[in-house]
Amino acid sequence: MLLELNNVGKSFGGITALRDVTFGVAEGEIVGLIGPNGAGKTTIFNMVTGIFEPSNGHISFAGQPLAGIPPHKITARGIARTFQNIRLFGHLSALENVKVGCHTWTRAGFWASLLKTRRQREEERAVEQKASELLAFVGLSDVADLRADTLPYGQQRRLEIARALATQPKLLLLDEPAAGMIESETKELMELVRKIRDNGTTVLLVEHDMGLVMNLCDKVVCINFGVKIAEGTPDEVQNHPDVIEAYLGKEEEAC
Amino acid sequence: MDLFNPYNLQVITFIVLNGILAISIYITLATGQLSLGHAGFMSIGAYVASILTKQADVPLIFALLLGGLIAGVIALLIGAPTLKLHGLYLAIATLGFGEVVRVIFLNMEITNGALGITGLKSIGSTLYDWLKVTGLTGDSFGLSVLQMKAVLTLLFLLLLFGLVLFLTLRLHRSRIGRAFEAIKADETAAKAMGLPVAYYKMLAFIIGAVLAGFCGGLFAHITTTITPDDFNYHKVVEILSFAVIGGSEIVWGPLFGAFILTTLPEVLRVLAEYKMIMYGAIMVLVMAFRPHGLIGTDTFAKLFDRRRKQAARQAEEGM
Numbered sequence: 331m332l333l334e335l336n337n338v339g340k341s342f343g344g345i346t347a348l349r350d351v352t353f354g355v356a357e358g359e360i361v362g363l364i365g366p367n368g369a370g371k372t373t374i375f376n377m378v379t380g381i382f383e384p385s386n387g388h389i390s391f392a393g394q395p396l397a398g399i400p401p402h403k404i405t406a407r408g409i410a411r412t413f414q415n416i417r418l419f420g421h422l423s424a425l426e427n428v429k430v431g432c433h434t435w436t437r438a439g440f441w442a443s444l445l446k447t448r449r450q451r452e453e454e455r456a457v458e459q460k461a462s463e464l465l466a467f468v469g470l471s472d473v474a475d476l477r478a479d480t481l482p483y484g485q486q487r488r489l490e491i492a493r494a495l496a497t498q499p500k501l502l503l504l505d506e507p508a509a510g511m512i513e514s515e516t517k518e519l520m521e522l523v524r525k526i527r528d529n530g531t532t533v534l535l536v537e538h539d540m541g542l543v544m545n546l547c548d549k550v551v552c553i554n555f556g557v558k559i560a561e562g563t564p565d566e567v568q569n570h571p572d573v574i575e576a577y578l579g580k581e582e583e584a585c
Numbered sequence: 586m587d588l589f590n591p592y593n594l595q596v597i598t599f600i601v602l603n604g605i606l607a608i609s610i611y612i613t614l615a616t617g618q619l620s621l622g623h624a625g626f627m628s629i630g631a632y633v634a635s636i637l638t639k640q641a642d643v644p645l646i647f648a649l650l651l652g653g654l655i656a657g658v659i660a661l662l663i664g665a666p667t668l669k670l671h672g673l674y675l676a677i678a679t680l681g682f683g684e685v686v687r688v689i690f691l692n693m694e695i696t697n698g699a700l701g702i703t704g705l706k707s708i709g710s711t712l713y714d715w716l717k718v719t720g721l722t723g724d725s726f727g728l729s730v731l732q733m734k735a736v737l738t739l740l741f742l743l744l745l746f747g748l749v750l751f752l753t754l755r756l757h758r759s760r761i762g763r764a765f766e767a768i769k770a771d772e773t774a775a776k777a778m779g780l781p782v783a784y785y786k787m788l789a790f791i792i793g794a795v796l797a798g799f800c801g802g803l804f805a806h807i808t809t810t811i812t813p814d815d816f817n818y819h820k821v822v823e824i825l826s827f828a829v830i831g832g833s834e835i836v837w838g839p840l841f842g843a844f845i846l847t848t849l850p851e852v853l854r855v856l857a858e859y860k861m862i863m864y865g866a867i868m869v870l871v872m873a874f875r876p877h878g879l880i881g882t883d884t885f886a887k888l889f890d891r892r893r894k895q896a897a898r899q900a901e902e903g904m
């Protein structure tokens with residue numbers, strides 16, 4: 331397993347947000363994490379990326395425990411993410427946003443940057459090229475020089491993916507990547523996620539769009555009120571009675 | 586010629602000096618840190634450099650560099666506990682630091698307490714001595730000794746300012762500058778992109794302190810006299826105002842702020858007793874109409890880059 335959660339729990343103050351969650355993500359898979367709002371999906375992402383420490387249990391990545399490792403080092407180990415409520419560097423251009431993501435595999439420090447050493451210049455060229463390639467990959471070449479916060483919503487979501495890919499992750503966490511997208515954009519997004527997986531990056535995604543989850547994922551994990559209630563193939567999870575009651579049922583009521 | 590009046594030359598020299606100070610506050614703000622410690626670091630640089638030149642006969646340039654360096658070391662020490670603080674908490678902590686430094690200098694023997702250090706050899710005199718070695722004097726340029734010293738000081742400051750600005754712009758366009766910008770925009774997202782946020786905040790804090798300390802040494806050797814009160818909270822507010830009035834999004838903002846705020850009192854001098862009223866009114870008006878400062882990223886976009894804006898609009902409409 332590339333990513334393993336073992337009996338992971340998290341409480342905020344007295345409130346238990348997650349309890350005894352155990353599941354794994356195998357290399358090369360696209361895994362869906364579903365559950366109603368407030369179920370604890372984003373909290374799982376925050377613990378995997380080191381923003382929160384789990385209150386119980388442990389998480390390991392590529393066989394190594396992640397306990398006590400700060401977020402930036404977890405990213406350097408190969409876990410990148412996007413955010414449910416888009417968190418781009420708004421005043422930077424799309425290209426600059428992706429360049430920031432290249433930080434983990436570049437080295438130029440303070441003095442090299444001041445002196446503009448040959449290695450620094452070569453590295454900057456490599457960064458420029460990599461960032462342009464990634465923008466092309468997510469279909470944003472045309473808007474490379476525009477401020478990130480001026481981009482329409484769907485483009486911002488794809489830009490966040492490009493920025494995360496710039497860290498050269500082994501595992502990519504996508505938090506509701508299709509939220510706010512129109513149908514054609516969601517279709518493009520599914521193609522994009524498949525391409526990312528085919529290029530060798532494992533994907534764990536949180537999504538409410540059931541069509542997307544059922545179409546795209548090799549495996550689905552469903553949590554409700556912080557507890558895992560089902561895990562299996564999309565079909566198995568979709569037809570699980572607890573899931574229907576907890577999640578799909580509610581969804582229909584809401585409609 | 587009026588321009589070569591030593592007084593006017595000194596005003597211009599102070600504009601340039603405040604320009605370097607503006608860069609110092611800009612760099613700390615570039616990582617989103619509101620530090621009010623710049624006057625404190627400035628005083629450390631000023632006292633260190635002054636004691637070195639006056640009591641140990643250390644050559645001016647080394648004394649200035651050491652002043653900056655020691656301010657940087659102090660920044661490293663106080664940064665460790667304080668940089669975990671955010672926003673106003675950091676502002677208060679660094680303001681407190683500045684006060685502590687001031688009171689220490691007020692009570693130390695080597696700094697001569699409230700009377701301060703006087704009779705420093707000015708930058709102008711030092712440079713003029715060097716010039717005389719080459720056989721040139723003020724007469725060679727048709728200037729009096731006083732004028733020549735003022736001109737040399739100004740040229741020296743311009744050279745330093747140019748160098749600092751050049752390096753700042755270089756840094757801005759590098760991996761480090763991108764990291765600063767990313768941290769300013771969103772610390773959590775920056776961490777998620779693999780940036781060691783604490784390290785970069787410390788780096789920016791130290792660069793700001795080194796520059797402020799360096800400016801302190803320069804200030805001391807322009808005025809030739811320093812007292813602890815030169816670096817009290819008035820100075821803190823003055824330095825901060827560069828960024829508030831000028832804007833802090835891009836380096837040109839604080840620079841423009843330093844220019845305006847140093848020039849304005851001179852321009853308003855004709856108003857005599859109404860000077861400070863006008864000064865205050867202008868500040869209030871700027872804040873009312875440009876709350877993020879006079880110069881922002883949009884300023885240059887508007888001036889030079891209409892096409893980019895058009896493209897943005899088209900992209901928006903296209904979706």
Ligand SMILES: Nc1ncnc2c1ncn2[C@@H]1O[C@H](COP(=O)(O)OP(=O)(O)O)[C@@H](O)[C@H]1O
Nearest residue numbers: 342346347365366367368369370371372373374
């Ligand atoms: N930083 C936090 N502090 C306190 N409570 C939190 C925090 N983050 C999440 N929670 C709580 O944890 C629960 C799960 O939230 P979240 O993981 O965001 O749900 P989801 O992403 O599945 O919609 C919610 O009840 C939420 O209020």
Ligand SMILES: [Mg+2]
Nearest residue numbers: 371372373414
């Ligand atoms: Mg969520």
